Amino acid sequence: MSIRIIAAVARNNAIGNNNKLLYWLPSDLRRFKQLTTGHTIIMGRNTFLSLPKGALPNRRNIVLSHTVSSIDGCEVYGSLDEALVKCSSDEEVYIIGGASVYAQAIDRADMLCLTEVDDIPDEADAFFPDYSSWIEAWSEEHTKDEKHSHDFRFVDYKRPGIVDDDKNPHVLTDALEQRVQKAVELFMEGYNCSQSVVAAFADMYGMNRDTALRVSAGFGGGVGRLRMICGAVSGSVMIAGMYCGQTEGDDRQGKASCYKEIQEIIEEFKRENGSVICAELLGLNGAVPTGSLSYVPAERNAAYYAKRPCAQKVESAARILARHIMMS
Numbered sequence: 001m002s003i004r005i006i007a008a009v010a011r012n013n014a015i016g017n018n019n020k021l022l023y024w025l026p027s028d029l030r031r032f033k034q035l036t037t038g039h040t041i042i043m044g045r046n047t048f049l050s051l052p053k054g055a056l057p058n059r060r061n062i063v064l065s066h067t068v069s070s071i072d073g074c075e076v077y078g079s080l081d082e083a084l085v086k087c088s089s090d091e092e093v094y095i096i097g098g099a100s101v102y103a104q105a106i107d108r109a110d111m112l113c114l115t116e117v118d119d120i121p122d123e124a125d126a127f128f129p130d131y132s133s134w135i136e137a138w139s140e141e142h143t144k145d146e147k148h149s150h151d152f153r154f155v156d157y158k159r160p161g162i163v164d165d166d167k168n169p170h171v172l173t174d175a176l177e178q179r180v181q182k183a184v185e186l187f188m189e190g191y192n193c194s195q196s197v198v199a200a201f202a203d204m205y206g207m208n209r210d211t212a213l214r215v216s217a218g219f220g221g222g223v224g225r226l227r228m229i230c231g232a233v234s235g236s237v238m239i240a241g242m243y244c245g246q247t248e249g250d251d252r253q254g255k256a257s258c259y260k261e262i263q264e265i266i267e268e269f270k271r272e273n274g275s276v277i278c279a280e281l282l283g284l285n286g287a288v289p290t291g292s293l294s295y296v297p298a299e300r301n302a303a304y305y306a307k308r309p310c311a312q313k314v315e316s317a318a319r320i321l322a323r324h325i326m327m328s
């Protein structure tokens with residue numbers, strides 16, 4: 001399980017006043033949605049009460065409370081420990097506030113995904129805990145404009161102690177982590193599962209985006225939407241071939257070491273996801289006779305993204321691939 005904290009923080013660590021956010025920054029809201037959609041969010045009851053429309057869609061909503069035992073669209077737990085125990089090892093958990101929950105979670109988080117706003121507000125009553133010892137891993141500057149009242153920057157921080165360990169197979173380099181996120185973004189833009197993985201890594205091996213998208217296009221939906229091997233896995237196999245594939249027909253040793261690498265990648269995916277078969281991952285097993293499968297892709301809308309686990313499978317396949325690239 002990964003535990004990430006996401007927050008918008010002023011220069012003096014202020015995050016709120018009168019149970020309201022201090023800033024309204026559309027790019028920040030977009031990033032929040034992009035990072036948390038499809039994942040689990042944990043929040044305190046005050047933060048839940050500050051949400052304009054209740055539980056956030058397309059996410060597993062968890063609220064912490066000692067005083068309330070049920071909330072529409074949310075799971076409610078009486079402690080952070082209890083909530084985390086209910087999350088599975090492959091879940092990506094985002095702690096979304098407020099001040100009291102950030103303070104409890106900061107010692108357990110792997111990463112802080114912050115929006116640092118270049119401002120000190122006149123009034124604030126909720127503050128983010130000290131994070132001065134965390135190590136900046138990635139950042140993106142934004143200047144104020146007609147929609148954004150202040151300069152701000154997106155910054156990812158990693159916990160000190162693990163950031164430099166670039167041979168730890170569970171901690172990706174920043175560049176590889178960004179490729180994993182890119183794969184998910186491509187999927188959310190409408191590319192198929194296989195294209196999303198291949199196009200996120202292809203340029204590392206001199207393959208241009210157009211070639212990457214074309215060569216992987218037919219592997220979506222478990223190869224041609226036939227629900228066989230997961231397209232995200234096929235995509236990772238294609239990219240793995242770029243660093244481990246043999247190029248001579250009689251190179252048996254080269255072939256063997258390539259197949260070994262591929263078997264390891266597939267085993268890891270199976271361990272994390274229970275299967276590499278698209279139909280099984282979608283829970284369609286036995287429900288659809290092969291001959292009746294349509295070649296027409298489903299429309300990509302909110303219902304699709306809420307129901308399908310594919311964005312998570314793309315992320316899982318991309319992350320496993322990235323770990324192998326890092327160790328190769």
Ligand SMILES: NC(=O)c1ccc[n+]([C@@H]2O[C@H](COP(=O)([O-])OP(=O)(O)OC[C@H]3O[C@@H](n4cnc5c(N)ncnc54)[C@H](OP(=O)(O)O)[C@@H]3O)[C@@H](O)[C@H]2O)c1
Nearest residue numbers: 007008016019020044045046047065066078097098099100
């Ligand atoms: N800038 C940002 O990114 C951001 C993000 C989120 C929130 N905020 C701001 O943060 C402020 C709210 O922070 P806050 O500290 O007042 O409230 P909070 O952390 O959102 O909620 C506090 C409540 O959560 C429950 N709770 C917390 N820890 C718990 C635990 N371990 N076990 C059981 N229940 C637990 C308790 O509810 P009960 O009283 O029901 O027991 C507690 O009163 C607001 O101003 C909000 O706008 C800012």
